[in-house]
Amino acid sequence: MLGPVEVRGDQGVVAVAAPRQRALLALLALEAGRVVGHDRLVDGLYPEPPSGAVNALQSQVSRLRRSVPGLLVEHHPAGYRLVADPSDVDAHRCAELLDAGRGAQALALWRGTALADVDAPFAEQARHRLTELFVRSVLAGGTIADLCELLARHPLREDVRAAVMRALHRDGHTSEALRVFEQGRALLADELGVDPSPVLAAAHVEVLRAAAPHRGVPEQLTSFVGRDDDLRRVTAQLAGHRLVTLVGPGGTGKTRLAAEVAARDRGEVAFVDLSATTDVARALLDGVGAREAGLLDGAAAGVEQRLRAALSAREILLVADNCEHVVDEAARVLGGLLTTCAGVRVLATSREPLGITGETLHPVTGLDEAAAARLFGDRARAVAPGFTGEHALVAEVCRRLDGIALAVELAAARVRTLPLSEIAARLDDRFRLLSHGPRTAAPRHRTLHAVVEWSWELLDDAERDLAARFTVFTGSASLAAVTAVTGSDVGVLTSLVDKSLVEMHGDRYRMLDTIRAFCAARAPDLRARHARWFLDRAREAEPHLRSHDQVRWLASLTADHDDLVAAVTWATGHDPCLALRLVAALSTYYWFRGLRTEAATRAEAVLRACGETPPPGLEQEYALCLLIAWPVATGDQTARIRQADALTHSLTGPPRFPIMTMMWGMALGAPESGSPVWHHRTRMLGDDPWSAALALVGDGLMARQSGDQAAGEQLLRRGAQAFTRIGDRWGAALAFAQLSELTLASGDAVAALEHAERARALLRELGATEDTAEAVTARGHARLAAGDLDAARTDFGVALKLARRSGALVVQAGAHLGLAGLARRAGDHTAAAAECDRAWELTPGGWYGPDELRCHIAAERGRIAAAAGDHGAARRHFEDAVLRAAGQRNRVTEAALRAELDALPSATASAPRPPAPACSRVTG
Template identity: 75%
Template sequence: MWFGVLGPVEVRDESGTVITVAAPRQRALLAMLALDAGQIVGHARLLDGLYAEPPAGAANALQSQVSRLRKTVPGLVIEHHPAGYRLVCDPSEVDYLECVELLDAGRGADALSLWRGQALAGVDAPFADAARQRLSEVFINCALSGGTPTDLRQVLAEHPLREDVRAALMRALHRDGRQSEALEVFAQGRALLADELGVDPSPDLAAAHLEVLKAEAPHRGVPAQLTSFVGRDEDLRRVTKWLGENRLVTLIGPGGTGKTRLAVEVAHREPGEVAFVDLSATTDVARALLDGVGVREAGLLAAPVSVEDRLRAALASRTILLIVDNCEHVIDHAARVLGTVLAACPDVRVLATSREPLGITGETLSPVTALDEEAAVRLFGDRAQAVKPGFTAEHAVIAEVCRRLDGIALAIELAAARVRSLPITEIAARLDDRFRLLSKGSRTAAPRHRTLHAVVEWSWDLLTDAERDLAARFTVFHGSASLDAVTAVCESAVLDPAGDTLSSLVDKSLVEVVGDRYRMLDTIRAFCATHAPDLRDEHARWFLARAQEAEPHLRAREQVEWLTDLAADHDNLVAAVTWATANDVGLALELVAALATYYWCRGLRTEAAHQANAVLHACGETVPHGYMQEYAMCLLIAWPVATGDQTGRIRQADELLAELREPPRYPIMTMMWGMALGAPENDSQVWERRNRLLGDDPWSAALVFVGDGLVARMEGDQARGQELLRQGAAAFERIGDRWGAALAFNQLGEIALSEGDAASALVHIGRARDLLDELGATEDTAEAMIGQAQARLAAGDRERAKTDFDVALTLARRAGATSVQAGGHLGLAELARLTGDCATAYAECDKAWELTPGGWYGPDEMRCHIAVQRGRIAKTEGDLVQARAHFEDALRRALGQRNRVTETAVRAELAALGP
């Protein structure tokens, strides 16, 4: 949800749809809460801000306004506290708070772009005038930090005696080469100050005047720009600052990221002399520089000195900024010439652009990286509007296009240019063949910038054979890779132990370093992959070894560190399984089995299930020779998402495990076997098999406590189940397995909830959530959120329960966990029933039913609970016949699950209906 106060007061839902708040007092209340979002706003302050004369029963009136506002804006979360009310939202969801944050970060232009008109427009309440005055100061600071001359003129018109604004306007006009206008602004200000206040201009305003008067012809050969400068305000601020502190700054980055555009913008804003030199079409750096600073070549024909000597002589006494563009193809020559110029000419500064550093002592590197999502979307929209006025598209669709183009400015501009002839959805669909799609650029651009292919090819052609070989091999990785992985998988004869070739690719902007990992932009990867040998088998086998090495550590105290390492390679692991599934089913089976613990601990069960299901289909009905354990593991992982005979798959896994005479290679297999079979019958053979599968390691011992606790609970012995689960939680905590401990704490929470102790349930579930947060376990966290919501519901806190259910559903959808989504909708059904909205309650039950084709405890477990809820809804409506039918359906399912707890609860519901 998004809240706007920097203009008309607005609220938008997650889809961007504006929700109208028509009632003036509700609109004013929303504005007051939004201005201090995340903080408690006191009752007295709210009343004084809303009413000139607070009405009788003021507290009730305020409570009524809050209640109406919640109904007007579905999903709005306003918490009540003893001291007042608090709007619950992220600061980035309120334009004012985001504006202040951007301003503090030095991104004044971005902050200014958030303003939509007069602040709090349409709000007429006692608080409004003071609030607008406060917001006016914020707007002025935005204009001072990042405003254009137009913005500053607007502020100055409203505040003509603000000398800081007048000085900023003069400097902005001066940067644009409009010296006469800047001097006129000063003259008007001096006269106004004398007439109104009888004072002279302040030192700051006088200094701005002096800067304009002393200006020399500042911009020699700097290209004029035909498009607006979008998305690099922070880079612009940083580079300008560094040029004030250093004599050589080099903008480095891949082709097309916008290095030249940024350098040109810096040049236009530089108050002193600037010369722009493009090296892309020359190999004679010194002569190009001499031409760029305005020394005529005719004067050199008979000169007794070299070009470089003449260049140094021409610059020796000048204060000048040299913008030297496109150094990469003459990097050695450029470094030598610029190095001698900087050494001999103390008042010369250089801003260079290159795809690799110049390597000169004192060089300051400023990487020009991919645009962030916000800037990329703004750039796409700006350029699309230029070719197709009125262009609009969903933010999410534009963001996805920009993400797939790696945030590369040129690629985004080329894609935006295609909206004139293609819908944006079609552009997104064609990005797999991005080089063909983005093959038409500006006819006035340099050839290497007219197509995306040409941009990357320019970098490729500048590589050595060794660098090309490694760049091509590197494309086998997905996401990023460690140095160990690159060294082992690429097996390049040119990748020396010290990694010099890889470092060279980093220097030349073909590979990026993020922490201690290396990655290649998808656009560069797509080009280099056309030159690559097939290393996918080596890639998959290296990551199999990595997963096998990690597995024991995932059940121990160092669990989080190893999970973090594997999570960094998640894209590689998925790619390895996908390739092996189509090419080597034995390898695929090994990978799925080795990764089972990783997927389980990270709460990615549904993703793992789909992978395992694909491997089983690739294997067919026959177990590959020598892979019995791995095949059984796939069966146990995949059955919740499998189509067809799910029970048959569980039975097949059970039969395969019956052949084992010792614990399996991966202990988690025993846990998954128990979950798939459900509560065991009093069958000595089943118990004997379970004991045979259990190892004597501490993790398996902890699992016994939790497993036996679950069984005891399902058999109706709550006290014994509770004690065993406590022992299991303690045992898992001793060995450091957060996931196992969280499982036990969640179950303890459910027991407490069933006994009516909502406070204890919240404590246990909160402990589980803390542990799951350490693991980043999305699916399990969603389940814990549902348990927390149910506990809040039992405690009577319906508002926070609704929030928790919504968060759980969001997490579950993100993880693709349909069974967890079903639990979320079932919780919302209970909430709707309690509020008397039986139609919504039935609808939520229907959604839960549709999402329950399978589940980790069997579809009947969830469908039993859905039937119970439907029975309660029918009972609430007074339809006892229908209620009995639903409860009887639930009882049949509970008996099939051998769950005594649920069976007892359903029998109680039936008994309450009477004979």
């Protein structure tokens, strides 16, 4: 088989001349001792099975028996079996020898290309399997010549290339081995666009390590995980710069990265750990293998002179690890080396820069979520084989540990004694949880507390004071916020950045949660000052959110979001009046960012803290909180809306925050023109351009609901233009969303789709997740009306995901309503009814927006019932929908629903039609 097919026995070598019989013998031999089915034999032998294939196969077996005396081929009901031990077949024998580690003997069995004289349908696949066997044979027992010949035939086989490299290196041809690697790297890049695999890279490192002295580079006992990009960048930086410093907080993996870079460097390397010394020059001299024999202890200049002499003519990469506690001395000594020894390159690790001219910094920060999770899984499986932790829980642990490699490894080691859920639950006390590290590690790396404490001890008093004060910030902070809230000096802050206690991203400053947890125990209580500063910040931003600067100011407040949440939360528990002011000042931000559900939760908590009566002088803020809280409000919602309405009636002019007018209008619904409610709404509107644009949209909505579609469309278009002129994307999106609903109701699905898409694009620009989900739902309804069912289903699915992410129940309900319409169109009435039920469960009742949605849910239930033939149920649902539309004074929707009600079969249409009640949304 491992060459031309032949049979060897007592009579010598017997060749099988007939091609079909030779193929039959090979096919049976590959399964020696096992029955091969008729179908498999026929398919394997004949490209096109002949008529009477079973008889033809029987004939070929008979001829094979005659041509090879002594060959035993048994017939079974299921097929035929070659009576032979697998070890009698050279292909099987080869595999056995390889498994036994006898590669040379396995290779000796080969006589050429496997199945060289077999031409049958099964042969190509069988030859491919046997080729893999040949590669294994050469790798296990071949000479350098054999390996090189194999590589010429398979130039993209990285395992073969790695074997060639190792063989050349063992034979003393190291430079040739490195050339083989470079050829392979270029070929992989040109042909496949990929980097060398771990197999080939490992062979490269192995050869490099032996090619040049690598003094002191620590051998690693665990795999290198999650820093491949850093590895490539640092290697590239060292190719173009003579001093590269890895900077970052303790435990992020600077030493490990430096060791990996050093191990892969093809030249001479000396790795020197400075953590246990204050005499940098002596440590470096020892590290490069030139101990200072005969020098006096105090002769520092002599040591440095000897070091320079030792390196003056050498090409060497000098790794200086853990420079932070001797940073001044390290900078002086290494700077002198770089200026006098042209062949020296330095890779330093430190928690702050060395400050040498020409220094290139490479920050080593926490691992990203994917890399940290891979590291956690790798280290967890090392102590608990078979570990398969829930991905989301592993990600949470890694995120809360800031992706700090040491912290992740210490947490992973805990899976041997604690369930993953317990590890996550105990991270609030992370220093106690992660208090056991490897006994062989340096003391400062054995526990998480020791890692941070090492950095803390290197700070001066001013730096420690600011590090402790900085912990008042929950997220990242601007320079203005840091200096104002902490009362700090800019120079001290930049020093903390240099020493990796604070990170800088763009123009903002952030402290890792692990460092914050350590420093917070030493911090004064600045939370009141913090909350008041962010109140001033919110008040400053609010008018800009209704202008052309909207996106920039929204982005600024979004960057502060974590601290805004912290400020509101603290004030709710300690200073409810301050909390009221904060929520009111942030109301425009909440609404324009589509954070209605989050805002409602904050507002409801503030209302509970304040009690049922507004604090004196804060009636507007209290009313605004009442209006904001409706998505999560419990209890008597009618009483709440009455209270909010009464408080707004005490206003003598427009409210301090114009968004309040819109929210008040949403809570009460569209007023009758000329009614007291309408006049009060007019008084609340300011004379600023934003309020004028809002009035146009509000008037358009009222015109639409009163039945004047043309006027409604004209006013909404003018409102969209007015909001666009002043730069408010949110207001323009509101107008386009209303235009989408209007045109869809009039039967123009194309225009509805265009308006919904414009609204979605504007909201996406603002990062308004909740409102974007609403716009995507509207687009789905337009696509459903246009008959594009697949696109509509995609939109409703996307909207559900976005709404769930932001906790927007009413928006989720709208998406489920869309899915109900899809199911009804498909004739699946059970699924449609279930989607309606889900939408109803998610929709609170009694307030304007949600009750409008309940009107549409009731109507959809009526359509489902009518489609299923239950006209009595259909009538009840339509009557409910009509009542809700009438209660909102939406005459267009009411008329359309009455038309659907009247269109039901006459047997049910005789029941009295419900009148339109003359009720107010305030009284319910």
